[in-house]
Amino acid sequence: MIYNTLIIGAGASGLFCAMTAASNGKKVLVVDHNDEAGAKIRISGGGRCNFTNIYATFENYVSSNPRFCISALKQFTPKDFIKLLDDAKIPYHEKKLGQMFCDKSSEDIIDLLKNRCLSLGVVFDLGSEVMSVEEADGAFLLKTNKARYTSEKLVVATGGMSLPKLGATDFSYKLARQFKHKIIEPKQALVPLLLDDCAGLSGLSVDAEVKCNKKSFRENILFTHVGLSGPAILQISSYWDRGDFIEINMLPNLDLFAELKLLKQSSPNKKLTNILSSYLPKRLVEYICSEMKLDKNISELKDKELQKLGDRLNHWRIVPKGTQGFNYAEVTKGGVDTKEVSSKTMESQKQAGLYFVGEALDVTGHLGGFNLQWAWSSGYVAGLNQ
Ligand SMILES: Cc1cc2nc3c(=O)[nH]c(=O)nc-3n(C[C@H](O)[C@H](O)[C@H](O)COP(=O)(O)OP(=O)(O)OC[C@H]3O[C@@H](n4cnc5c(N)ncnc54)[C@H](O)[C@@H]3O)c2cc1C
Known part of the structure; x- marks a missing residue:
C-alpha cells in the first residue's frame, strides 16, 4: 500500500497532523518507536496538560527567526483548539495568565486525538525502530525493523531531545541533515x-x-x-x-x-x-x-x-x-532552521514533500501552554497541505 503521508512521531504535532490530513481524505501512516502515542502529552502540565495559552503570539516563542511561527498560529489558533475540546465535551479551565488545563487528565486529549485518527482510518505502527529513510523519484521509502513503507510525503514530527526516557532522540536533526538542512544548535530550555x-x-x-x-x-x-x-x-x-x-x-x-x-x-x-x-x-x-x-x-x-x-x-x-540537562528540560531550543522551511505549510525548501513540525523546528515556546499550541498549529498546517 502506498500512503499519501507518512508521519514519523506520534506525539502532539504528529497526531494533530495525522488527524488533519486524514480528515482531508489522505491515507496516513504514523510510525513511532514508543509503544504508546502521546507520551509527553500524558505527563504535560503535571498530568492535566496545559494544552494552550489563550494569549499566544509570536512574542511567546524563542527562535532565530522570530516571526516564523506567526502564520501557523494564525491558521490554527488557541480558540480553534478550545473549540475542539468544547465539541468533544472535554472539561477544562484557565489556571492563570491564559494557561488552559484539562479538568480531569491529559488522557482526555490523547484519547480525543487517537480516536479521531483511528475513526478517520489513520494506521499506526508503534514500537517500531526507524532504520532508514530515502527519497527516490518523488516518493519516500521508510524501513523499520518490522516493515517497509512508501509514501508521497513525509512529515518529521519526532520532537526535540528533552526527556530521553520518554523516547526523545536526535532523530529530527539527523534526518534534516540527511536532506541538507541546517540545524540551530539544540540546547536545553525551560530547565x-x-x-x-x-x-x-x-x-x-x-x-x-x-x-x-x-x-x-x-x-x-x-x-x-x-x-x-x-x-x-x-x-x-x-x-x-x-x-x-x-x-x-x-x-x-x-x-x-x-x-x-x-x-x-x-x-x-x-x-x-x-x-x-x-x-x-x-x-x-x-x-x-x-x-x-x-x-x-x-x-x-x-x-x-x-x-x-x-x-x-x-x-x-x-x-x-x-x-x-535534557533529563530535566521541558523543551529543546534550537532545532531545524526555519529559514529553510515554509512558514505557511511547514514544507522543506530543500526537499519537496518533506515537512517538519512541532519541537523539531527552531521554535520554542515560553512556559504556559505555548509549546503544545505550536505543536497543534504546525501539525495542522502541515496536515492541511498533504
Ligand atoms: C515534563 C514536561 C511537561 C510539559 N508540559 C507542557 C505543558 O503543560 N504545556 C505545553 O505547552 N508544553 C508542555 N511540554 C512541552 C510539550 O510536551 C512539547 O513541546 C510537545 O509535546 C512537542 O510535541 P512534538 O510532537 O513536537 O514532540 P513529542 O510530543 O515529543 O513527540 C515526538 C514523538 O517522536 C517519537 N520519536 C522520537 N524519536 C524517534 C525515533 N528515532 N523513531 C521513532 N519515533 C521517534 C517520540 O517517541 C514521540 O512520540 C512539556 C514537556 C515536558 C517534558
Whole structure:
C-alpha cells in the first residue's frame, strides 16, 4: 500500500497532523518507536496538560527567526483548539495568565486525538525502530525493523531531545541533515539551573523578577538542592547561555536600601533579621544575614553594609554553572532552521514533500501552554497541505 503521508512521531504535532490530513481524505501512516502515542502529552502540565495559552503570539516563542511561527498560529489558533475540546465535551479551565488545563487528565486529549485518527482510518505502527529513510523519484521509502513503507510525503514530527526516557532522540536533526538542512544548535530550555552553595536554601520559594539578556520574567523562583528552579527560572533559562549572568530581584516591589535607611532612623533597635522576615522567608533571611555577617541591630550597621544587602536582594547577580540537562528540560531550543522551511505549510525548501513540525523546528515556546499550541498549529498546517 502506498500512503499519501507518512508521519514519523506520534506525539502532539504528529497526531494533530495525522488527524488533519486524514480528515482531508489522505491515507496516513504514523510510525513511532514508543509503544504508546502521546507520551509527553500524558505527563504535560503535571498530568492535566496545559494544552494552550489563550494569549499566544509570536512574542511567546524563542527562535532565530522570530516571526516564523506567526502564520501557523494564525491558521490554527488557541480558540480553534478550545473549540475542539468544547465539541468533544472535554472539561477544562484557565489556571492563570491564559494557561488552559484539562479538568480531569491529559488522557482526555490523547484519547480525543487517537480516536479521531483511528475513526478517520489513520494506521499506526508503534514500537517500531526507524532504520532508514530515502527519497527516490518523488516518493519516500521508510524501513523499520518490522516493515517497509512508501509514501508521497513525509512529515518529521519526532520532537526535540528533552526527556530521553520518554523516547526523545536526535532523530529530527539527523534526518534534516540527511536532506541538507541546517540545524540551530539544540540546547536545553525551560530547565532548572545549577548553582554552587545553595543547598541550605533547598525548598524555599520566593516571588521574584528574573532578568537575563534583556528579557525578564516575574514569577516564583524555587531553591533546589542543586540550584534554582520554579517558573521564573525555567522561563529565563530559555534566554540563558553558558557564561551569561542572571539578575534576580527577590523584592521586586521594594527598594530595600531606601527602606532600610528609613528604618535605621525610625526603629534603630530592631534586628535586621526581624525586619527582613516581614518581606522574605525566615530561613532565607537567616542564611543571607549570616553569610553577609549582618546578624545585628539595624543601628549597628553602616549604610555601606545596608547598600550591599540591598544589592544582594534587589540585584542578585549569579552565573549558573550550567543546566540540569535534557533529563530535566521541558523543551529543546534550537532545532531545524526555519529559514529553510515554509512558514505557511511547514514544507522543506530543500526537499519537496518533506515537512517538519512541532519541537523539531527552531521554535520554542515560553512556559504556559505555548509549546503544545505550536505543536497543534504546525501539525495542522502541515496536515492541511498533504
Ligand atoms: C515534563 C514536561 C511537561 C510539559 N508540559 C507542557 C505543558 O503543560 N504545556 C505545553 O505547552 N508544553 C508542555 N511540554 C512541552 C510539550 O510536551 C512539547 O513541546 C510537545 O509535546 C512537542 O510535541 P512534538 O510532537 O513536537 O514532540 P513529542 O510530543 O515529543 O513527540 C515526538 C514523538 O517522536 C517519537 N520519536 C522520537 N524519536 C524517534 C525515533 N528515532 N523513531 C521513532 N519515533 C521517534 C517520540 O517517541 C514521540 O512520540 C512539556 C514537556 C515536558 C517534558
